Amino acid sequence: MDGLNLTPEAADAAVAAYASAHVKPVTLADVARAAGTSASTASRALSGRGYVSAEARERLLLAAERLGYVADASARTLKQKTSRVVGVVVSDLRNQFYADLAAGVGQTLSAADYQMVLLPDHADTVRETIGARTFVAMRAAGVILTPAGREATSLLVRNGIPVVEVDRRLADVPCDGVVVDNERGARVATAHLLGLGHRRIALLVVETDWTSDAGRLRGYRQAHAEAGVPLDERLILPLREEAAETEGLIGQLLDEHRPTAIFAANNVLAEHAWRVLRDRGLRLPRDVSLVGFDDVRWMEMVDPGITAIAQPTVDLGRAAARLLVERANGFSGPPVTETLPPSLILRGSTAPPAP
């Protein structure tokens, strides 16, 4: 109980709070009373908008401080019909891509004095919709999401809450978005492999209607077309990231269709592929080349490093937050989609195929 600038009463309150679980919170009226003003004056002083004499403000700030006043967010939100909360819904925080994205969003939002509220949805449309309802219920100032379905966005927009989709577009209602140029990234990755002489390049993609993966698939096809290399459709393997059988399917692809290179359309699939290759004793890049979409830390740590299409992940988050803040501030132009460029990072996992 020492080393802390708590008044004795406050310390007692803490213990009492623990014991009884009955603390009645300090209200604005309490502060006003302590400072000898009305509640409205107190409100003006503490929220900083409206005229208050310097002395009154002084007294009120002091009283608030002394009493440990914390404004009740629900009362304020109820009155103002909007809050400073911005909801952020991402698929999976354990995936470094989404963690980085959330970090970027958080930076920009807190600089703009919004409160980020993070909600993982495990890429599940049901959870996502529940999350959206929560944010509607909270009267969030806006929501940023990596969409799993269309329903959440539509629910939010219908309720007048601005939405920014990041990483992929799915909405069928008008809303802003920030994405990376998936098509170009995939084209560059595939062209790199084709340029090395690979003719049988497997593509691991997520089996959804997400535009990110659709774009990556298109880029892969384009690169083949541009190089005039015929494409064996059996080399395209649609997968579900979480699925237990994923690595088995990759192994099967390896056995049955003998690709000389693998392009994994995201970091999770790249990791699966890497593990399969390792577990089979196949050596990178001698036996197979590997390129990942999405540059995450382990790709630089393993030996050889993994050639990857790097996304400006943190910037993706920052850009989304910036767009959202503009909307929250009332900007009402037509929907904007920002597209950020990916870049190819060359490492040791790619080389010409064995002769």
Added chain:
Amino acid sequence: MDGLNLTPEAADAAVAAYASAHVKPVTLADVARAAGTSASTASRALSGRGYVSAEARERLLLAAERLGYVADASARTLKQKTSRVVGVVVSDLRNQFYADLAAGVGQTLSAADYQMVLLPDHADTVRETIGARTFVAMRAAGVILTPAGREATSLLVRNGIPVVEVDRRLADVPCDGVVVDNERGARVATAHLLGLGHRRIALLVVETDWTSDAGRLRGYRQAHAEAGVPLDERLILPLREEAAETEGLIGQLLDEHRPTAIFAANNVLAEHAWRVLRDRGLRLPRDVSLVGFDDVRWMEMVDPGITAIAQPTVDLGRAAARLLVERANGFSGPPVTETLPPSLILRGSTAPPAP
């Protein structure tokens, strides 16, 4: 605008919402009116507590559905003086340890029908305190945090909000906690190295008053004492995880004090150490052995793998959430601290020192 089960009106509402940003949300009164009942009855029907005739309930549920009613959380919280929100404050979501922790917390909370609200604080006491104020303002049902300082917990408890500290204890007010047995983990790790014959084992720890690192330091000392190996205090290197000079300091330690093994007290420090060793062309385990506290994915992917003290990270989160839910349900026994066991995972990064 297709493929979605939106009524035409709802779809129009979405577009209108976007254009005008003026949607007036559906209130309970609207639903009641549509169903021909009073607001009180509507409240009882939709919240499911209190008597309502089956028919009335039916009509109300239908009306709510049709109008797209979403209860206003602020009004409800204002009235009930508590919400279903549980705040979770973690240091850094980009650190896999905290992401896993949050995942565990989220699982248990959503099963108990609480809403997790995640807030990263970058191990900064100021941000942490701001977060705590936010949760006081939101009338959160409870808060789970990896404490960076004492102030946040004390603020929360003083306001009657139950707190569970995870990963480390810091509070000077009574609250629950869930930690891993850091002392034992560090003792086991150090004993493992001593057992291999190492006599100069460097310890990389975080320079804070966090109990986690204090425990790990104690375990390291104990192991030396038990083995009767004198300890060169210069081998203990207090570091700040984020600091730019961290890798330089590790390199300096290597040069000046010639350890034959390194014990890194967390996964971030282990990564720094690993990079320093790699960049200097030192080979694991021939030139130096390395043990990390905290088993994260890359440790199994690099070659050789990193011997590590694994924490039951997700379980840590689950346990914390379980404790918190009990408190939120009114349990008022004395503070509980749960201690979970760590385990040693042997990999290739440790071997006897070169002769």
Added chain:
DNA sequence: CTGTTAGCGCTTTCAG
């Protein structure tokens, strides 16, 4: 510059 007044949308007695 300050206080009075009137709600925001919901839940909860309390009568019927």
Added chain:
DNA sequence: CTGAAAGCGCTAACAG
């Protein structure tokens, strides 16, 4: 089983 009434804590007109 249902409705009327009151009020949670805050802010925003509007008069002073």
